[in-house]
Amino acid sequence: xxxxxxxxxxxxxxxxxxxxxxxxxxxxxxxxxxxxxxxxxxxxxxxxxxxxxxxxxxxxxxxxxxxxxxxxxxxxxxxxxxxxxxxxxxxxxxxxxxxxxxxxxxxxxxxxxxxxxxxxxxxxxxxxxxxxxxxxxxxxxxxxxxxxxxxxxxxxxxxxxxxxxxxxxxxxxxxxxxxxxxxxxxxxx
Numbered sequence: 135x136x137x138x139x140x141x142x143x144x145x146x147x148x149x150x151x152x153x154x155x156x157x158x159x160x161x162x163x164x165x166x167x168x169x170x171x172x173x174x175x176x177x178x179x180x181x182x183x184x185x186x187x188x189x190x191x192x193x194x195x196x197x198x199x200x201x202x203x204x205x206x207x208x209x210x211x212x213x214x215x216x217x218x219x220x221x222x223x224x225x226x227x228x229x230x231x232x233x234x235x236x237x238x239x240x241x242x243x244x245x246x247x248x249x250x251x252x253x254x255x256x257x258x259x260x261x262x263x264x265x266x267x268x269x270x271x272x273x274x275x276x277x278x279x280x281x282x283x284x285x286x287x288x289x290x291x292x293x294x295x296x297x298x299x300x301x302x303x304x305x306x307x308x309x310x311x312x313x314x315x316x317x318x319x320x321x322x323x
Contacts, residue, residue, distance in 0.1 A: 189267050191211050191212070195262045198255060228250065228264055
């Protein structure tokens with residue numbers, strides 16, 4: 135982003151790998167601020183990743199508590215279609231990345247039109263991400279580096295969204311209980 139003498143900002147037409155990484159990271163962080171619940175956050179993050187990596191489809195599998203087996207699986211296409219769940223080889227690939235606790239950068243898929251990588255939170259595997267291209271050039275090492283930079287932000291954003299959503303739910307429940315208590319006092323008095 136460049137500033138002109140009058141203070142207006144404009145995007146630079148030349149994107150170096152570092153600028154592209156920073157722009158994508160900023161997009162993911164800003165996408166996370168739009169809604170408190172994890173599902174809309176995941177959709178916004180996937181939209182940013184689809185644009186940043188020029189991909190046609192992306193899937194997030196987020197399972198912060200592996201013992202409880204509660205999970206969020208959201209897939210998104212470049213044309214704006216969203217579906218919850220994953221099928222076939224994608225499910226096998228993402229499940230394997232999570233359950234095998236593969237956390238190194240060599241865990242990327244070797245397919246030319248797909249990148250799949252696990253992400254962790256507090257050192258524990260909590261999910262995986264799969265990005266695909268239907269046509270066009272193969273993903274480059276620059277795309278992989280960009281994804282590595284973003285992978286640290288995705289689980290944090292989704293975990294924070296889940297915690298804030300839970301806090302809001304508990305706050306609403308507490309307010310209802312306090313109202314019922316007040317009604318009980320009035321009726322009893």
